[in-house]
Amino acid sequence: MNLVAPESLVFWTTVIFIVFFILLRKFAWKPILGAVKGREDSINKALLSAEEARNEIVNLKADNERILNEARAEREAMLKDARDMKNKMIADAKEEAQNQANTIIENAKIAIESEKKSAMLELKSHVAELSLEIAEKVVREELSSKDKQMQLVxxxxxxxxxN
Structure with a gap:
């Protein structure tokens, strides 16, 4: 019940395969290879883009770290300047206060010395007045009688x- 001999089956299978292969090569092989090549190119482009993005991310991280370090250094410099300025202002204020205190003390010493001289002059004046009053009273008492006046002379x- 075999209608076709096995040798002819092999022959026709080979012929059909070759025809099918030629047709595939002529009409389907190039588009399939083009699609595969396009897919391969798009995958390679995506890989390159991913690699570039990864490199860019690494560069951005490095830039961010550098910028952060610069910002930290700038912040530290600003804080140091602020501390130095604060210390200078405090030192200047202390020096100014000390100078003012010294000026006030000097002025107080001068005022005290002036008041002391004034009080001494006033005291001398009162002592001189009292001495004159006492001397006047003593002289009056001494010279109140004629005998005492003669004795004095x-x-x-x-x-x-x-001489």
Whole structure:
């Protein structure tokens, strides 16, 4: 019940395969290879893009780290400048306060010395007035009688030396 001999089956199978292969090669092989090549190119482009993106991310991370380090350094410099300025302002304020205190003390010493001299002059003036009043009273008392006046004149003459 075999209608076709096995040798002819092999022959026709080979002929059909060759015809099918030629048709595939002529009409389907190039588009399939083109699609595969396009797919391969798009995958390669995607891989290159991914690699470039990864490199860009690495560069951005490095740039970010550099910028952060610069910002930290700038912040530290600004804080150091602010501390230095604060310390200078405090030192200047202390120096100014010390100078003002010294000026106030000097002025107080001068005022005290002036007040002391004024008080001494006033005291001398009062002592001189009191001395004059006492001397006037003593002299009046001494010279109130004629006998006492004569005794005083005689004693003054005795004390006086003639040249």
């Amino acid at each position: 005689d004693s003054l003459i005795g004390e006086a030396t003639l």
